[in-house]
Amino acid sequence: MAVSPVLVIKVVDNTSVGVRARLYDDFSEHEIVLNSVLTYWWANDMPPAIKFLELLDSVIKRTINEIMPHKMLNLKYKVKSNDALEKASEIEIKLISITADDVGFKIDGDSIFLKNLRKVEDDFEPKELLTTFDQSIETPDIVLKKYMEMKN
Template sequence: MVVSPVLVIKIVDDSSVGVRARWRDDFVEHHIVLNSVLAYWWANELPPGVKFLELLESVIKRTINELTPHKTLKLKYAVKADNVLEKASDMEINLIEVEADDIGFKIDGKTLALKGLRKSSDVEDEKIPFNGTFDKVIETPDIVLKKYRQMKDK
């Protein structure tokens, strides 16, 4: 019987998003604290929908790298949003595929629904709903990969 690694994405008590990677008896977990990142993005007039996707990709990459260091991470996910990503307030992210150096992860908690990404004071023009799929290949720089392998070997 082959044991596949598992990636779990979930909303924790409406204030953070948990990202956990597990393989056999090992696991690594990180959280994205929504209030903190949203306040920063709002204060700096950054598009929360776009920035959240970038942050989620980065946290998934880091979490899996700490569990099993890898050179290439393939992520495939679908996004539905109430508006174009730069102006989206509500979005649903559905993870389709996660693979680290040809090791496929079973995905638990495939769908993540976020609401209230935009400030309520933001003036809305006409909304153009967004529905798209992202297929990403994220490389780990060699120097960073070396550090993850050193951490794992300790």
């Protein structure tokens, strides 16, 4: 019986998001501290929902590369938001599938719900939007070489 690698996503009190990848006894773990990144995005007038999705993609890629160096990472997830992502104050992310060089990951804790990403006006009327992301993220050869060296 083959052992599938596992990706675990855990939200802690809307203050941090943990990302952990495990294969056999090997694991890698990273944490996104929301207060720090939100403060930066607000100060620089960046859309927090979009920036969080970009950061999450990057953290998942890095976490998996540390236990299983790979060229292509395929991520598929749905995002439900209370407005267009540029203006959303709440998002819910549902991970559907993750593969690294055609090796599928079991996903544990596949949903992330974040609120208070930005201030909303008193007359704000939420309009639920659903977006599906299906993307491939390539590891540059020089970076892949470094991960391979770290692994050996």
